[in-house]
Amino acid sequence: MYQVPRLDDAAHIRRALRRAVAESGVHLIRLQLHHFGAGRGVTGVALLAESHISIHTWPERRYAALDIFMCGGHSDPQKALDALRASLQPGRLRVRRFERGINRPTRG
Amino acid sequence: MYQVPRLDDAAHIRRALRRAVAESGVHLIRLQLHHFGAGRGVTGVALLAESHISIHTWPERRYAALDIFMCGGHSDPQKALDALRASLQPGRLRVRRFERGINRPTRG
Numbered sequence: 001m002y003q004v005p006r007l008d009d010a011a012h013i014r015r016a017l018r019r020a021v022a023e024s025g026v027h028l029i030r031l032q033l034h035h036f037g038a039g040r041g042v043t044g045v046a047l048l049a050e051s052h053i054s055i056h057t058w059p060e061r062r063y064a065a066l067d068i069f070m071c072g073g074h075s076d077p078q079k080a081l082d083a084l085r086a087s088l089q090p091g092r093l094r095v096r097r098f099e100r101g102i103n104r105p106t107r108g
Numbered sequence: 109m110y111q112v113p114r115l116d117d118a119a120h121i122r123r124a125l126r127r128a129v130a131e132s133g134v135h136l137i138r139l140q141l142h143h144f145g146a147g148r149g150v151t152g153v154a155l156l157a158e159s160h161i162s163i164h165t166w167p168e169r170r171y172a173a174l175d176i177f178m179c180g181g182h183s184d185p186q187k188a189l190d191a192l193r194a195s196l197q198p199g200r201l202r203v204r205r206f207e208r209g210i211n212r213p214t215r216g
Contacts, residue, residue, distance in 0.1 A: 002210075034137050034155060043160070045153050047142060051164050052153060056179070061210045067175065071164070098204075102110075102169045 001064045001084075003091025007057035010035040013042045016087035017053060024080035026050045026070060050075045053084075064088065071101070109172045109192075111199025115165035118143040121150045124195035125161060132188035134158045134178060158183045161192075172196065179209070 006012045014033050021028045026048045033044035045054040051069040058064070066084060068077045085093060114120045122141050129136045134156045141152035153162040159177040166172070174192060176185045193201060 029142050029151070030140060032138060032140055032153075032155060036157075043137070043155060043157075045140075045155060045160060045162070047140060047151060047153060049144075049151075051151065051173075052162055054153070054160055054162070054177070056159050056177070058210070063210050065159075065177075065208055067177070069162070069164070069173075069175070096206075100173055102166070102171050 001090035004062050007059035010042050017046045020080040020083040023083040024076045026075045109198035112170050115167035116147050118150050125154045128188040128191040131191040132184045134183045
């Protein structure tokens with residue numbers, strides 16, 4: 001995500017992750033967030049029963065790198081992405097989708 | 109990683125992550141591991157000052173999905189991969205490499 005405001009705001013990032021978990025039908029094991037200090041980036045991961053969502057932010061570049069990794073037929077990574085987009089309000093977004101695992105085609 | 113033994117062994121996975129962190133020149137913030145129960149998978153993440161390493165295992169399929177996500181000129185994701193491979197002993201490995209971020213080309 002590019003051109004993103006408030007990437008040094010850990011509480012904001014935490015809320016964004018929680019909302020993404022809630023809206024995508026997955027089960028949170030633990031949410032871990034680390035703030036590198038005032039005005040600096042945040043790194044966080046929501047460990048899920050269905051894998052994880054991670055975020056690393058560079059507020060000085062208004063850039064955030066997110067991974068949404070989900071397994072299980074009931075989980076909906078697109079809903080997680082929609083929720084993160086609604087929360088974080090990027091000016092520009094680049095999304096890449098991959099399938100991985102056993103007996104699944106892999107595409108870029 | 110395919111054809112991997114001991115993917116239900118949380119202590120083994122934890123050691124593998126710690127070794128990968130130690131050998132790749134990065135700084136561990138926190139290592140989180142969750143074991144889904146005897147004979148079942150493990151999900152874990154090493155939160156780094158330089159981003160993260162994650163693992164999700166499916167022992168019943170002898171399959172593990174790992175991400176090695178590192179920023180910073182001093183970090184060496186290849187060394188993390190080498191360490192994980194040495195620890196986890198996959199029969200087969202499929203690696204995909206991506207660059208991401210600001211002012212970097214993205215390749216599949």
